[in-house]
Amino acid sequence: MQPVMNHGGQRRVYIRQPRRDPAPSRWAYRMQRLWLTPLFRLLFRVGLPVLVLGGVTAIYVANDARRAGLVQGYVDLREKFQNRPEFMVGLVSVEGASTELAEAIRARAGLKLPASSFDLDLDAARARIEDLDAVAKAELRVRSGGVLQVLITERMPVMVWRTDDRIEMLDETGHRVASLGARADRADLPLIAGAGADKAAGEALEIFAAAQPVLPRVRGLVRIGDRRWDVVLDRNQKIMLPEHNAVAALERLIALDRAEDLLARDVLTVDLRNEERPVLRLAPNAMNERRKAQGIDTSGSEL
Known part of the structure; x- marks a missing residue:
């Protein structure tokens, strides 16, 4: 209240002022509530x-000249950074390969x-190098x-494959290494021959391992009909292996040879294709001697 003096100065009258409402307005209340929201x-x-x-950036780059200037500036800055001396590659070091193969790798x-290391496509270069037969x-x-x-x-070459028109070295998987x-x-x-022999290189290695006791006499393996193997020995002897379980059949024959010295006799062919009925083909002289022992006249037989 404010006092008011009359003209005589004797009476004072106080006028009560309206109190201010402390509650916020509706808009202030809403803004306070929004401000308390984390998302807001x-x-x-x-x-x-x-x-x-x-918005400022969009307005700035809306101009073609300014946009081209920004792009060119970025390109120049990137090239300047990538072409720094510490990022330049000038030499190729090939490790784990022979001298001839290393030169082929550098060329391939x-x-x-x-060139800058940022400009080298190492994945593409690796793919081109691995296309070389000698690179695993x-x-x-x-x-x-x-x-x-x-x-x-x-x-690493582990065998030689002879075909009608070429001689190739193969690794243990049958992949070509070199000519x-x-x-x-x-x-x-060791030598293998015949069409499709490279596809059965794994089985060929198993046969060579099983033939270890007679390996000095083994001249090679011949793939027959892309189904089975013939083991070619010296003295024109041949072992005809079955299509399935060839290693087991050869192991049984070698065991028999140890006991009976079979391969030292005048045998031309040992046919093991029928597991239940192996067949021996004797040399002509041995066949005549056998006939004589049975009392059969061989004077007119052809040798």
């Missing part, structure tokens, strides 16, 4: 600045050096000093 605070503190920044990689696996790494290191797992000019170039490797 996030949109206000993050979304609004991002929206403003995006198809890399134009020096390749790993490419960029090392310090600008060196591209190529780690090679080389295919040979003559069989004598790798006389230390």
